Amino acid sequence: MGHHSCCNQQKVKRGLWSPEEDEKLIRYITTHGYGCWSEVPEKAGLQRCGKSCRLRWINYLRPDIRRGRFTPEEEKLIISLHGVVGNRWAHIASHLPGRTDNEIKNYWNSWIKKKIRKPSSLSSAPPTNNASSLTNSVDHSSHHHFSYNYTNSNQLLDHHHHFGGNNNNNQDNLTPKQQPLHHHQESLFSSTYPLFMFDTSSLDATTTTCSTTTDNNTLRVDHIFQDANVGLSSETWNLTHHNHNQQVHHQPLARPSATAFTVAVGLDATNYLPPLIENVESMVPVEVQSCSMEDVGDAATLECLQLQRHQDHEQLNAWVESTNVHQQCPSFLFWDNVVDAQIGGGQEELAPNSSSNKANTLSPFPL
């Protein structure tokens, strides 16, 4: 088994840490800090690699670590966040003070297994998927594709929405086994729904819709946004961040073939979760760039988002009209209550490029 470059010394110890090692590491870190982890083992008198020391400290020894069972609140938050960011455990952990990504990851994996093995607690639909299909779904999300294979697990039925340029792939085509999905959605959504603005130009039937193309009866859906307890603080939304995020690495939010999902703005500022804002912010420049909305510009995008956040549909419609966003980017689509529409049936066609510009203006989905 290969070793890391930092761990290729013969004397490096592996495996569980002894109390003595812990004590050495704690003593060293508390007195010297950990400027360079690669130097820590030597200076602390440990026969470990720096990486191992770092992991031990971060996941176990640091003083602000919080151990013990997850509270229901934490659990809810994890579920919600996982639906938003997928397997980005570090990101999720940033919302849970004292919890580590490793802990959350372990918890999630255990939780998944537990739910899989308890089909009786799941939906009325008979189980049609096994653990492997679920594992696949997790793998998808780990690549930040937000492509979830929804099993019959009620717990795992993350809220999701489909984006249709083609209603042939909508719910009408679902088998009876798949249709109860909306029931789960309803139970999992709260009353406040996020609002979306995204580019539908690159969408196609195979990548954007609620389809039945995957293994067995699994429903594969591009997951955009699932939890309503996600808000955007206007204070945090500024062009500085925006510009910054244009330079940083963007995690793709859709499959590479469909750079569809751009802006998700929560409406409930009271449930503001700071790190998610970063996520939201990071989505915007991608679309701004891809849509060639130079004339609309960053400031206008900001304005748009803020209007969305305040649910000021009238002003937002005015904004849409004034900026000629439809002409410049006809594939942009705005809507709110997308979730509501999906829950409520959502069988209407989504027509981002319909003859009427109204179809692209801000109006409840479906249009």
Added chain:
DNA sequence: AAAGGCCTCAACCGCAAGGTA
């Protein structure tokens, strides 16, 4: 009581990104 399966979680591995010389 014993054995086997299951579950939890600490730790490791590989990879990618960022920094720097």
Added chain:
DNA sequence: TTACCTTGCGGTTGAGGCCTT
């Protein structure tokens, strides 16, 4: 520009404890 190093992240493994039969 490139190579190397460090750090951080997510996936995976495996030891040990717990549970079931």
